[in-house]
Amino acid sequence: MPSRRSHFACVLLLGILPGCMVGPEPTPPSVVTADAWHEDLVEGLTRGKVDPGAWWRGFDDPMLVDLVAIAERNNFDLRTAASRIREARSLYGIAAADLYPEINATGEAEFIDGNQANSSGLPVSDDNFYSLGLDFGWEIDLWGRVRRGMQSAEFDLQAQVEDARDILVTIRAEVARSYIEARSLQGQIIALRRIVAAQAETVNLARDQFRQGVVTEFSLLQAQAQLQAAEAKVPSLEYELAVAISRLSVLIAEPVASLRDRIDSTVDDLGVPDPPREIAVGIPADVIRRRPDIRAAERLVGAAAANIGVAEAALYPSLRLTGQGGYTSTQFDRLVMPSNLGGLLAIEVSWPIFTAGRLRSVIDVRNEQAYQALISYESIVFRAIADVETSLVAYGSSLREQTRLRQVVDTYDRAATLATERLEQGVDDLEALLDIERELLGAVQELAVIDGQVAANAVGIYKALGGSWNIEENTIDARATTVIVEDAG
Numbered sequence: 001m002p003s004r005r006s007h008f009a010c011v012l013l014l015g016i017l018p019g020c021m022v023g024p025e026p027t028p029p030s031v032v033t034a035d036a037w038h039e040d041l042v043e044g045l046t047r048g049k050v051d052p053g054a055w056w057r058g059f060d061d062p063m064l065v066d067l068v069a070i071a072e073r074n075n076f077d078l079r080t081a082a083s084r085i086r087e088a089r090s091l092y093g094i095a096a097a098d099l100y101p102e103i104n105a106t107g108e109a110e111f112i113d114g115n116q117a118n119s120s121g122l123p124v125s126d127d128n129f130y131s132l133g134l135d136f137g138w139e140i141d142l143w144g145r146v147r148r149g150m151q152s153a154e155f156d157l158q159a160q161v162e163d164a165r166d167i168l169v170t171i172r173a174e175v176a177r178s179y180i181e182a183r184s185l186q187g188q189i190i191a192l193r194r195i196v197a198a199q200a201e202t203v204n205l206a207r208d209q210f211r212q213g214v215v216t217e218f219s220l221l222q223a224q225a226q227l228q229a230a231e232a233k234v235p236s237l238e239y240e241l242a243v244a245i246s247r248l249s250v251l252i253a254e255p256v257a258s259l260r261d262r263i264d265s266t267v268d269d270l271g272v273p274d275p276p277r278e279i280a281v282g283i284p285a286d287v288i289r290r291r292p293d294i295r296a297a298e299r300l301v302g303a304a305a306a307n308i309g310v311a312e313a314a315l316y317p318s319l320r321l322t323g324q325g326g327y328t329s330t331q332f333d334r335l336v337m338p339s340n341l342g343g344l345l346a347i348e349v350s351w352p353i354f355t356a357g358r359l360r361s362v363i364d365v366r367n368e369q370a371y372q373a374l375i376s377y378e379s380i381v382f383r384a385i386a387d388v389e390t391s392l393v394a395y396g397s398s399l400r401e402q403t404r405l406r407q408v409v410d411t412y413d414r415a416a417t418l419a420t421e422r423l424e425q426g427v428d429d430l431e432a433l434l435d436i437e438r439e440l441l442g443a444v445q446e447l448a449v450i451d452g453q454v455a456a457n458a459v460g461i462y463k464a465l466g467g468s469w470n471i472e473e474n475t476i477d478a479r480a481t482t483v484i485v486e487d488a489g
Contacts, residue, residue: 021144022316023309026151026302029374031381033284039389041281042396045461048280050290055462056176058276059455063266064179067252071175074253078171081164088157095153098146101138106326107131130335133326133343140319148309155303162296169292169467171251176459178248182263183272184452185241190267191444192234198416199227199437205423206430219430226434230441272451275458281392281465284385290466291384297377304370311363317351387464395457402454405447412440 036047056068072078110129141147206223209215245263249256288294325343329335352359419433 020142021147021309022312023144023148024305024370026155026305028298029301029377031288031378033288033381033385036283037281037389037392039392039396041392042399044275044278044399045392045395046278046280047282050280050282050286050465055276055467056172059176059273059458061179061270061273063262063270064176064273067179067248068172068175070252070254071171072168075171075251076253077167078164081160081167085157085160085164088153088160092150092153092157095146095149098139098149099141101136101321103134103136106133106135106324109332128332129328129330130332131326131328132335133324133328135324136322138321140321142319143313143316145310145313145318148306148313151306152303152310155299155306159296159299159303162292162299165292165467166296169463172467173459173463175248175251177456178244178251180273180452180455180459182241182244182248183270184448184455185237185244186263186267187272187451188445188448189234189237189241191448192230192237192441195437195441195444196227196230196234199223199230199441202420202430202433202437203227205420209423209430215430219434223430223434226438233445272448273455275455279458279461281388281461284388287384287388287465288381292466294377294380294384297373297380301370301373301377304366304373308363308366308370311359311366314359314362315352317349320348320350322346322348384464388461391457391460391464395454395461398450398453398457402447402450405443405450408443409440409447412436412443416440 041047056064108129108131139146203220203223206215206220210217210220242260245260246256249259252259323343323345325341327335327337327340328342329337329340334340416433416436419436423430423433
């Protein structure tokens, strides 16, 4: 048993040394960004503070809101992300456990037959042997190896939370995009069928005038061919619609058939969702603060820095306290008595002297891994900024195209009405009407496509800005992903 003086020295050592931690202190990396976006903002985009909230509600489409909620509950990737958070929390618990002593209960009962002989040929005692006690071992964290390991595990846990947020942002955006695509294709099909109906009337008019000798058979066949070409476009659009709904069904984990029924049943009430009138895009610094993928990369830089400390601590001496104590007796009923109490305390010191450069090489590896994590962080930041710039360009371009195509469709629509009236009056020829209807069909289809692109590009802006989650909370704000909400805090 150690003396009172040695005990005091040990306590003093434990009180002083654990404060020493080798290795670099993890610090958030920084990247210099511009003060404003390069792209000139179109009408509807502002430089206000980024606070998208539940941005999908701004599209004023109840089905979109419902589909996002279903995805938050059921999406397979989100459920996997929740499991990864739980795994990371457990790994942190493993790392933290090394900071505390390990204590094990022991017990032994030995029964001896007195008729047996020992190695000398003499009969052995017939006394039995009993023991009950505790063993413990404790590695004193002199150089911060355990605490650096805890830091690394905590950063990894935080990175998993941010990865889950990133998946949540992506899933919401993909649900919105797939839904918008489905509505856009429905709009294209409806517009195409209206054009087909109008062209069918033109064919009937051409047939009547052919019988009257006003138009030639060639003109009639031309009108029929144009009608058939328009009708032939419907199946391909219906196929694309089926693909979009199938993709959406995977995102929300709902059978295709029931989802298709829901979308088809609301086609008369809900078209392509209109994006909000105003979208605040902030400044590049807001993106670095908000985007989960950037925040995850930042945590991985911290984890890599902490791992350097773990590796460096291996160069220094390690101190481990071991001991055992308990009761021993030859009589079970007298086992737990003060006279049978005993114990042993030992201090083990280990210091690597020769490892053939292995430990230094491990440190070099950890330094390079930290450097790679930093490069990855910087790369993700620049890609994120580029994502926003690209999304702003795409939205502005599609918005201008939408305005132009609306004017074109309106012009061709008026021209088709006028050409039909002139043809009925015998003032104009059929070819002129067919030309106008062909141009009208193309413009109507383009407008239906661009309506979907404008809405999808608005979604792209929200996603590029970091989506919707409360930056002040240490939880994921998906009411549906309950396990993530509970386990990320």
